[in-house]
Amino acid sequence: MENKEEDVRVGANKFHEHQPIGTAAQSQDKDYKEPPPAPLIDAAEFASWSFYRAGIAEFIATFLFLYITVLTVMGVSKSDSKCATVGIQGIAWAFGGMIFALVYCTAGISGGHINPAVTFGLFLARKLSLNRAVFYMVMQCLGAICGAGVVKGFGKSLYMSKGGGANVVAHGYTKGSGLGAEIVGTFVLVYTVFSATDAKRSARDSHVPILAPLPIGFAVFLVHLATIPITGTGINPARSLGAAIIYNKSHAWDDHVSFLGVLGRAIHRGGACGSLPSSGDQSNSVQVQVKTLISFFNLLLFLFGFRKKMENKEEDVRVGANKFPEHQPIGTAAQSQDKDYKEPPPAPLIDAAEFASWSFYRAGIAEFIATFLFLYITVLTVMGVSKSDSKCSTVGIQGIAWAFGGMIFALVYCTAGISGGHINPAVTFGLFLARKLSLNRAVFYMVMQCLGAICGAGVVKGFGKSLYMSKGGGANVVAHGYTKGSGLGAEIIGTFVLVYTVFSATDAKRSARDSHVPILAPLPIGFAVFLVHLATIPVTGTGINPARSLGAAIIYNKSHAWDDHWIFWVGPFIGAALAALYHQVVIRAIPFKK
Structure with missing residues (x-):
């Protein structure tokens, strides 16, 4: 038949389609335009409160993430009988569930990254500027260190005797196996993030962005179910760094480069550094960190050229950048139209x-x-x-x-x-x-x-x-x-x-x-x-x-x-x-x- 729309057919999704297969969530077409790429350096962000607010949100979220998850790990580790604890599945729920809840809470503020690997992936896709990406990573790492530090403060002897939640490659697995587990696990997570927050998908169906934290949290939960026996599951360099710094014993650093996943392996192969040193060699440690940072930025400059700052640009919906006054939360594109909003008046003290x-x-x-x-x-x-x-x-x-x-x-x-x-x-x-x-x-x-x-x-x-x-x-x-x-x-x-x-x-x-x-x-x-x-x-x-x-x-x-x-x-x-x-x-x- 001619003049027939076949936008939604199970098993056949013809381009250009208006709705994703099997949903038919909207009865009307929605306009979609590919968001412009973020500039490599966006100096205007430094003058925006929303930039710093987003960084604070990443710090608080990563702090809470490490606090709940590492405390759960400690609760399981201290008991000889795992039946008397929440067990390995409970640990996986702690990690996945916290990501679900925290992404839900912070998506409209910072994008809800809570993970340098997620930030790095979104930066490579030109979803946020370099200065925002670096700021996020710093705040995530600081939050992770503080979160693990609070757990250690609750019970230092227990924390130090039970590994402090630090990631290590388990006995019986090689460093290559650990690195592979981190690469594939992080791929699962970041791929889910891209799919769940895709602007084209969101433009078709307003339910998609609201539900996005759920598959992201489940991805983290499932990766932990699979890889806790191998590496304790990193897939989040801030999580691994925070626990390693607070625990700070040599074996927590022996395999630490593995938890940088693809990026760490690229730097490692480039000759910038060997395996991270033990805590006793402080001078060498500083040199390694400096070389690692230099290699990191060289890699970024190799991948991207500088762009002139784009003018007259709406950036209300971009994963990782939420400029005020924003119309829609980061990474959601929940509605194609603006909605009126007025701050509700405060309730009277006595009514x-x-x-x-x-x-x-x-x-x-x-x-x-x-x-x-x-x-x-x-x-x-x-x-x-x-x-x-x-x-x-x-x-x-x-x-x-x-x-x-x-x-x-x-x-x-x-x-x-x-x-x-x-x-x-x-x-x-x-x-x-x-x-x-x-x-x-x-x-x-x-x-x-x-x-x-x-x-x-x-x-x-x-x-x-x-x-x-x-x-x-x-x-x-x-x-x-x-x-x-x-x-x-x-x-x-x-x-x-x-x-x-x-x-x-x-x-x-x-x-x-x-x-x-x-x-x-x-x-x-x-x-x-x-x-x-x-x-x-x-x-x-x-x-x-x-x-x-x-x-x-x-x-x-x-x-x-x-x-x-x-x-x-x-x-x-x-x-x-x-x-x-x-x-x-x-x-x-x-x-x-x-």
């Missing part, structure tokens, strides 16, 4: 009119029921694991983490349209500081959350009082081997991860660009809770929710449940305040806007 509104009380009831169900399912899961001497016959620690994260995902999804789906006084406190709700609503929510938590834990105790009382009742305590300071730090950073994810996933500016954002918001929030539990159950049992800690402590009601209880209020509230400050001041710059 007396709410007391006369049924929706106010309905929201409080929703918070009570949600927190009741949350404590019931999660503490009952904890009891099921605790009652067995063999954790292999239970859902294990990973199952507990899934219970907490999965329930938050489900309950936020169910109650977001009624109360906002806080289910946590720390979340409520953070949103109150950001002026997202009134003081009277915040206090009402916290009271209802605490009452719901007490009732939920009480029902679990009613099912089996002797078991409940003999197995700790799900109460949070700082584990043996960790100090109160470590417990407080774990609660602060863990709550920061959660509340930062809440702010990012529910950001009004992001929602204005794409109506799918609010529907998907519960997924990264639930994943954040799951991942924090993977990392910190061995430290504090994971609080990050004062209502959850209070409910279990009241129903269990033994002295040691109260000894450290202040940590599970002070820590989450500090973490929530820091997340609110970071999002509102650094990311959104709201105090500086007219």
Whole structure:
């Protein structure tokens, strides 16, 4: 037949096509233009706040990435029985899940690279300038060093005795095998990044950019499943460098060049350096680092010539460059049209009119029921694991983490349209500081959350009082081997991860660009809770929710449940305040806007 469009046919995708095979996501055609290549040097970026904001976002994201993942590795390493830990699969989930959550949170700010290899690949594709690429890599490495340093600070003896999360080629594998594993693994990741953020694909289907963090996170998860037994899985030079510097023993450096993947091999073959030296040869180490940097920049200059800075150019949608005022988040091209956006007015400190509104009380009831169900399912899961001497016959620690994260995902999804789906006084406190709700609503929510938590834990105790009382009742305590300071730090950073994810996933500016954002918001929030539990159950049992800690402590009601209880209020509230400050001041710059 003539004059017939065959844009979407399973098994046949004719060019020029308007929609990708098998999706038919849009009924109308969308214009697509290939984004212009980025200039090699873009001096104008140095005068833009968004440039530095993006670097800060990369630092914070890589810091949180190393903190959660290396802490998870330490939790697995310290136990002789892997059934009593989250296991190798839990480690893979920590790495993949954190990439999903962090890319979701930072994609609209910096592009969500969190990996020098990703930045390097996007630079080679001319998606960002050299100065931005170098700035990102520096901030990623600094964030990784700080993240690993915090984990070491929680327990130096454990960290140093269990390898510090440093990457090494495992016994039985050659350096060539390790290098090959890093090359192919990084290819899987960066190829997924390119495919998931392709501007042509995004122009056809607005769902693509919003879902992009999911395949990227899964790619990281799957590569870790495959290559942890070989190299511990690097595929991220910042991750490998941060752990190696903080651990700083010779064998952590022996194979370090392998974790630079293709780039490291190119420099190595070029004669710029041999294998990295041991920590004792400091003079030679400095010379090697200088030669490596010179070779790196020579390689870049060989690949690319200088370009004159392009004029009159829209760069709203480019992976790795988000200039303010931006219309769309980095690397997404979520909408071909601009959408109106106005900053929501701050909530009044006291809103007396709410007391006369049924929706106010309905929201409080929703918070009570949600927190009741949350404590019931999660503490009952904890009891099921605790009652067995063999954790292999239970859902294990990973199952507990899934219970907490999965329930938050489900309950936020169910109650977001009624109360906002806080289910946590720390979340409520953070949103109150950001002026997202009134003081009277915040206090009402916290009271209802605490009452719901007490009732939920009480029902679990009613099912089996002797078991409940003999197995700790799900109460949070700082584990043996960790100090109160470590417990407080774990609660602060863990709550920061959660509340930062809440702010990012529910950001009004992001929602204005794409109506799918609010529907998907519960997924990264639930994943954040799951991942924090993977990392910190061995430290504090994971609080990050004062209502959850209070409910279990009241129903269990033994002295040691109260000894450290202040940590599970002070820590989450500090973490929530820091997340609110970071999002509102650094990311959104709201105090500086007219």
